[in-house]
Amino acid sequence: MDxxxxxxxxxxxxxxxxxxxxxxxxxxxxxxxxxRNAGEVPARxxxxxxxxxxxxxxxxxxxxxxxxxxxxxxxxxxxxxxSSGAVLETPVGAMHGxxxxxxxxxxxxxAPIPAFRLAKxxxxx
Numbered sequence: 001m002d003x004x005x006x007x008x009x010x011x012x013x014x015x016x017x018x019x020x021x022x023x024x025x026x027x028x029x030x031x032x033x034x035x036r037n038a039g040e041v042p043a044r045x046x047x048x049x050x051x052x053x054x055x056x057x058x059x060x061x062x063x064x065x066x067x068x069x070x071x072x073x074x075x076x077x078x079x080x081x082x083s084s085g086a087v088l089e090t091p092v093g094a095m096h097g098x099x100x101x102x103x104x105x106x107x108x109x110x111a112p113i114p115a116f117r118l119a120k121x122x123x124x125x
Contacts, residue, residue: 005103006039007074007111011095015120016085025089029118032083033067035111037074041103044073045080050097050113055090067099091120 012032019028037043050062065071072080086095096115102108 004040004105005043005101005107005109006037007043007099007101008036008038009099009111009113010034011113011116013095013116013118015118017120020120022091027088027091027093027118027120028085029088029093030083030085031095031116031118032081033113034079034081035072035074035099036079037076039103040076041105041107042073042075043101043103043109045071045099045111046102046108047100048097049100050095052086052088052093052095054088054093058089062097086118088118091123093118 014030016028016030020026045066047063047065048067052060068082068084074080094115094117097113099111100108101111
């Protein structure tokens with residue numbers, strides 16, 4: 001990154017016990033993403049690309065426009081936060097990916113989403 005185009009991404013995840021049905025191999029997680037434009041150029045989020053891996057090694061790829069129906073436009077220093085969810089067949093998994101951004105200067109760049117764990121509490125010590 002050149003410093004002019006930089007989006008910092010932080011994610012927190014939680015297990016949704018009330019929506020999960022372990023007997024049917026359905027484990028539901030919510031995650032909240034906080035992104036902040038740490039660069040010098042305003043930028044719009046165009047698309048998202050997620051890679052979701054469960055404990056069986058099964059990989060789902062998710063691509064789409066925007067996030068939660070929006071394509072936030074972030075001024076330098078501005079942040080955006082949203083929540084979404086994922087459903088796994090195992091009680092443990094991980095997600096990572098990237099957002100494809102377009103700077104107001106016409107430059108497209110990726111904002112990496114660091115890997116984070118999805119885990120039902122009490123399984124891992």
